[in-house]
Amino acid sequence: MIKRRKTRPVYVGNVKIGDDAPIIVQSMTDTKTHDIEKTLNQIKRLYDAGCEIVRVAAPTEKDAYALSDIVKNSPIPVIADIHFSPRIAFMALESGIKGIRLNPGNINDKGKIKEILQECKKKNIAVRLGVNSGSLEERLLEKYGYPTGEALAESALYWSEFFESVGFTNFKVSIKGSDVLQNIEANRIFAEKTDIPLHIGITEAGPAGKGSVKSAVGLGILLYMGIGDTVRVSLTADPVEEVKVAYQILQSLGLRRRGIEIISCPTCGRIEVNLPEIVKKVEEKLEGENLPIKVAIMGCVVNAIGEAREADIGLACGNRSAILFKHGQPVKRVSEDEMVDQLLYEIQKMKEEN
Ligand code: SF4
Structure with a gap:
């Protein structure tokens, strides 16, 4: 502190x-x-x-x-x-x-x-x-x-x-x-x-x-x-x-919070989706949103489960697909093509609930 x-x-x-x-x-x-x-x-x-x-x-x-x-x-x-x-x-x-x-x-x-x-x-x-x-x-x-x-x-x-x-x-x-x-x-x-x-x-x-x-x-x-x-x-x-x-x-430093916080992994040889592109799209779509939530987008299960648990919502990616997590719980499996839309849809729902 x-x-x-x-x-x-x-x-x-x-x-x-x-x-x-x-x-x-x-x-x-x-x-x-x-x-x-x-x-x-x-x-x-x-x-x-x-x-x-x-x-x-x-x-x-x-x-x-x-x-x-x-x-x-x-x-x-x-x-x-x-x-x-x-x-x-x-x-x-x-x-x-x-x-x-x-x-x-x-x-x-x-x-x-x-x-x-x-x-x-x-x-x-x-x-x-x-x-x-x-x-x-x-x-x-x-x-x-x-x-x-x-x-x-x-x-x-x-x-x-x-x-x-x-x-x-x-x-x-x-x-x-x-x-x-x-x-x-x-x-x-x-x-x-x-x-x-x-x-x-x-x-x-x-x-x-x-x-x-x-x-x-x-x-x-x-x-x-x-x-x-x-x-x-x-x-x-x-x-x-x-x-x-x-x-x-x-x-x-935990001193202010504004907008959505995106946590994403640096990627490595285990990656099986185009993570930089997914993160870029999500970032662009969420630009200017002022919802105080943490979104984790992780390349594989190595750190994904832990990060997803800490985040409000997240994607744990695998072979051309991902598990979408919400409040630490798996919600559904989504394919690479639909990942961004599904994530944004769930964030929109959270916004309405907020
Ligand atoms: Fe590599 Fe997986 Fe860590 Fe991303 S989460 S850097 S893909 S081990």
Whole structure:
């Protein structure tokens, strides 16, 4: 069992982060924010995949102007991502956004940051205080030589204290580096010293395949240590993939469950059906289904009986046929041609019973 770190709650609109809330899944659109229609379409796809908070970039005034329409029509709370420009931050705060992401390191004007925080407090807008290895303050680079985990944690603690010193507490912290070990170390040091919720992720993790592995290793270790109140998997890919991978990571650790979990064997020389094809078809057909069940598709009887017993429903394949199991009990024998349809039919029945 994973024992989660005790954190204080932060609210992004109606979404609670930290305390006893589940670990929240976030993503970020990759459309031009001023293209309102495209951005909203992508937000809708992210929402359908299970995204609970969405961040949109606001690099220009044109993007900041688009925010209010996006916020009004988004099914989930919107966070504006602001870098460098306090002016755009103030514009965004007028749009109805529920959260704003700031990296104090790249605004670096305490007076302006204080004004932004006061406005956020007035409007009940949460802040994500971001510290990134790429925008670490000069003084810390001089002290540590390069962005070490300790340096990143020190920066996050410094700015957290500043936020609190001006009476602002509705914030979470993200400390991100693309190096997995540096990231883990920074979050660990920070987590030991505060109860501020942490947004965790491996930044610039890479393309879908490699990035998912890197994210799974980094996030998996942190989550196992009980660290992390909200996650974003950063991939150079369709952001919907980020949400799917985030749920897979959380699901692997028993921290969240979304959709149908498919267990399938890697296949070996004992195989007598086209298992990869069967699994692919089942996966495609069940895409987007949010039934909390486990489906086992096993190549032969070696592990099938045990897995089928653990799963809600399953196929134990043999010579061009399979035994279909439901709740650990054999239901019927099906031929290879009808396996997928029969399995889907039984899952549909379970859905109706549910
Ligand atoms: Fe091989 Fe059977 Fe194990 Fe699949 S379940 S990997 S076919 S032994």
